[in-house]
Amino acid sequence: MKKRGKKIAALLISTALAAGMLSACSGGSGDAKKESKKTDGKSDGGVTLTLYGNADDAAKPYMKKIFQLYEEKTGNKIDVQGLDASNFESVCLTKFQTGDIPDILMHFGGYSLDAYNPAENFVDFTDAKWVDDIADTSKAQTMRDGVVYGLPFWESSVSGCFYNKKIFEEQGLKVPTTQAEFDEVCQKLLDAGIQPIYMAAADSWPLLYQFGMDPIFKDGDLLEKINSNQTTYSDIPEMTSLLEWYKTSAEKGYFGKDYSTDTWDYSSEVLGTGEAAMIFCWDTWFDTDYDSESYDYTSDDFGLMPIFMGTAEEGTYEGGNNSLLLVNKNGDKVDTATEFVNFCADPENYNEAFDGIATTPTFKGMTTNKLSSQYQGAEESIAKVGNPSIANPEIIGFSQNDGGKCIQELLVGNIDVKECLKLMDDERIKVATSQNVEGFK
C-alpha cells in the first residue's frame, strides 16, 4: 500500500510538473493577449503602436523627439523595439517569417525590402499628400516597383573623403581634383610621416567600397544587366580598377601599417591626434559621433572632398541614405499607424523634430535643419560629381559586409583581384538566386 501510494504520488507530481510547464508556456501568450487588448482600448490612454527598427537608428535624438511629440499630442504610445544593429536584417526577417509583424517598421528600403514582400505587407502611400514634399534626392529610396511604401524620416548625410584642413595647409597640399592628384597627396603625406587614410578594415563595413561603385552603376543599363545576371562584377573593368586601388593603396602604405586590425572605434582618436589625415565617412558623423572635445583637431578642422577609388577620374560623393517608416497594412492598428506616419510628414512636426540637426533636407519644407560645415564647404563639388546611393540599395544581393570580407581576403593576400571579384559575384548571386530573381533562377 505504501509502495503504491508512493507511485501515485510520483505520478501526480510528474503530471503536475508537466501541466505546470505547459501552462507556463501558454500563460505568456494569454497575458500578452490580455495586455494587447488592454492597450488597444482607448479608455486608458490611447493606442500603443509597436515599432521595430535598428536599435541605433531608432534612438537618434530626432526620432525620440517625434515619438515624444506624437505621444503628447495624441495620447497614443510608440513602443520602440530596437533590434540589434549588427543583426537587424536577419532578426527582423525572422520575425516577419514567423508572423511577428509590427505596426510600423523602420527600414532602409532598396532591394532588401523585397524580402518583406512589400506589396502584401505594407501600406501603399503613393497617393499620400506628403509624397510631393519629399526631396528629390530621397524619393527613389521610398519606392519599389513604382509604389511609395515608406516615409523617409531620418538624417540624410553626404558621404565623401574628409580631410584635415590644417594638416593639408601645413604640408602645402591642395585639395585634389583627379585620381592622379589624390595619389600624389597620399604619397606626400606618407613621405611626411602622416598616415594618409584611416581605413578601419578589421570591421569590414568601413571599407565602404560601395562609394566607388556608385559612379559605375549610375548608368541604368549596367544596373539592369547586373540585376538580371547578364553581367558580373568580373566583366566590369571599373570593378577591377576599384579592387586594384584597394590593393595598391594598402601595399603603398596609404592605409597605414595596422589597417587589418584597425576598427571604427579608433576613428576619432586617429583623426583627432592627426595620426591620419583623411577618412571615408559621412558628414553627419562629425556632428553626432566625432569627439571634438578630447583631441587637438575639432570637427571644424575637417573639410569634405570627393572620394577617389580608381573608378571616377574626378571622384565621387554618395548621396544620403534615409530610413523609411513603413506601415503594416494587415495589422489591427493600420489606421492609427498611418496617422502616425502622416503626423511625421507634417512640416510643423518634422521641423520641430529636426530643429538644429545636421542633415540635408529630406523634405522640401524642411527649414530648421542645419547643413554641416563640411557639406557647406563642398556644396559646389557635390553638385558636380555627387552620385545617389546606388550600389547598396539597388544591386540585388549586394552586401556591404560580405563584399567587405572579400576585400579583407584580398588585402591579407589570400586571393588576387580576379579571385576577389569572383568571390564577390558568388556571394551576390547566392542571395539573388535565393530570391528567385529573374535571370538567377
Added chain:
Amino acid sequence: MDTKKIYPRYMMIIPVIVFVIFFVLPSTIGYAYAFTDWNSYVHDVSFVGLKNIIEVFSDRTVPIALVNTLIFAGAKTIIVTVLGFVFALILNRQLKTRNAIRTVYFIPAIFSALVVGLIFSALFQTRNGTINLLVQMFGAGKIQWLGSRWTAVFAISIAEIWRNLGYAIVITLAGLQSVSPEYIEAAKIDGASGWALFKNITLPLIMPTVNVNILFSLIYGLKMFDLVYVMTGGGPGHDTETFGTLMMNEMATGRYAQSVAINLVFTVILVIVAVAYQKFSERWENAE
C-alpha cells in the same frame, strides 16, 4: 541489487513524451529544412534534395572552418586537460591559500563569452593592446594579433583556454579527492615512490574524470562560436571562421536552409568525433 530503486517502466512515459516533444521532434523537423529551399524570400518551401548539402561541400570557406574548428578543439582539449590536471594536483595539496586560489582559477568560468571576448580583444589590440606593449618592451615590433589567420587563431585559443581552465581544474580536483587515502597509504607501506604512486594509483583511479574533461573540452571546442564572433567576426576575410560563424553568416543573409545544412553536416562530424572518442576512451579505461 537494491530492487527498491528499480521503478516500473510506465514511470518513463512522461519524461519520454517531454523528450520527444521538446527535443526529438524539433531537431528532426529542423534538420529536414536542410533539404528545402527555405529562406526569407520564398513563401512556399519546397524540397530540393541534396542541393544544399552539395553546396556546403563546394563552399571554399567550409574547409577553412573545418580546419579552424579542429585546431580550436584540439588545442583546447590538450592544453585545458593537461593544465587542468597540473593545477588540480597543486591545488589538492595542503596549501594555506588553497580555497582562495581555487576561487581565482574558477572566476573566468563565470564570465560570459562576450566579456571574455572583449577583454582579450583589448589585450590583443594592435593599438594600445597590453600584449603589444609587453612585446615592445622587449624591443620587438607591434604584432597584428587579430589581423592574420594563425595569430588570430592563437589569440582566440588563449582566450578559450583561459575561460575553461577553471572547469577542468574543478572536475579533476573532484576526481583527485575521491581517491581513497587508504590506497595511497597501502602503496606507501609497500614502498612505492611518488611517481609510482601517481602512475599506478592516482592516474588510473581518476581516468574516468579526465575522460569527462577531455570529452567536454572536445565537444565545446568543436562548437566554438562566441569568442570567434566577438574577437574577429570570422575575419580577417574568412580566416577564422568556424562552423558556428558560417551558420550565423547564412542566417544573416536570410538563407535559412543553407544554414541548417551546415548545421547538419557539423552535427554529423560532432557525433562521429564524440562516438569515436567514447570508443577509444572505453578501451583506454578497460586497459587500465
